[in-house]
Amino acid sequence: MKLKAIILAAGAGTRMKSKTPKVLHKVCGQTMLGHVIDVANKTNVEECIAVVGHGSDKVKESLSSDVKTVLQTERLGTGHAVMMAEEHIEDGTILVLSGDGPLITEETLNKMMDYHKKQNFKATVLTTDLENPKGYGRIIRDSKGDLEKIVEEKDANEEQKAITEINSGIYCFDGASLRKALPKLTSDNNQKEYYLTDILYILRNMGSKVGVYKTKYYEEIMAVNSRVQLAEVEAIMRKRIAEKHMANGVTIINPDHTYIENTVEVGADTIIYPGAILSGNTVIGEDSVIGQNSRIENSTIANGVEVQSSTIIESKVDENTKIGPYAYLRPKSNIGKNVKIGDFVEVKNATIGDNSKASHLSYIGDADVGNNVNIGCGVVFVNYNGKDKNRSIVENNAFVGSNANLVAPVTVRENGYIACGSTITDEVPNDSLAIARARQENKIGWVKKKDLIKK
């Protein structure tokens, strides 16, 4: 039997007070809609259909090509949104999800769908008990405890408002039954909207079995309608991700203050200190230390690496290398094994070979640096002439003295040695010393003559 997911994502999200459509706000680095689609895909849906409306161009742009979209030009309610997807509602099971509920898990969806099938229901709604149910639709059960209907907060009387069991906005339907019931929806309610919730009542009155699958994991059904809720959902997702890594053997000193996106991989026995921000397709090996306030984005960090208070973007760092504190690896930096990139060193589009060191205050841009190279304090790879970027090459075992400038394009051959303070514009041959600075001249007694001696 076919399984399809319809994801409601057309709403404006007025309370977000944002230029960005609500479902495109990010939680732990991924859009809420992206999270929901990922979870749907994990339940093995054959097709995801997103109902888009508000900011539809942006929403569509955010989606991968396998997600179908239908347009809801007027926001006339959740039932109306599903009507827009009617052409996709075939026989089989239809899962309806909300684009603003990114915390739902595939485990809960699978359990709900299993229950739905076992009980032979035509519609099943996912519910939970909430201490503070305000704002949600309430689940009204009949004397036998079966679902009678769902009443929205705005349509509820005091007695109904006291009910703590709420509608998650997540359902599964038998496709054929949903198709039959949809045309019967009306907007006869306080919000003048077509409520999807009414479908369950309609089906029940048509003699179909409808049911409730109640979960105790109330956090999973939290929907985001405001920035406060966005932060709450983010905190829960952040905790979830941290717990996954801790279960895999990663030490996270303070999970509440460590920001790891869903996509990141971390090896066992790595220790992550507070304030670390790990994002994108970052992969971190085993036995590494990611120090406080380090930001690592789309980068690969091998085993045994130590990163202290540094920023690493779209780069690679090999085994047992030390980065920072306060180093900045910009895109396409490829740092070898046992390397030291120390404080206030910036590297960009450069390769640094094994066992090399740039311990302090350097800029290494557009360069190929070999193995065992020492780059002294304050060395600048002068890669830009105001028009073009040029590369420099520093071969194995070279020594670049402090405060030298390498004016690219330039090559320092193997074992080349550059005196500190030199501005190098020509190739430095093998095994040779290059000095490119004015000789010192001492003017004896000059200070006295000028009467500059401090009393």
Ligand code: UD1
């Ligand atoms: C809905 C449910 C409520 C439930 C709550 C759970 C209805 C009538 N009410 O209320 O019972 O407790 O979700 O979070 O279904 N959307 C569209 N087109 C529309 C209207 C909404 O695509 O015309 C989308 C929204 O973008 C959102 C989702 O549907 O992703 C839910 O809509 P929202 O307005 O947030 O519904 P609630 O009032 O929260």
Ligand code: MG
């Ligand atoms: Mg909502």
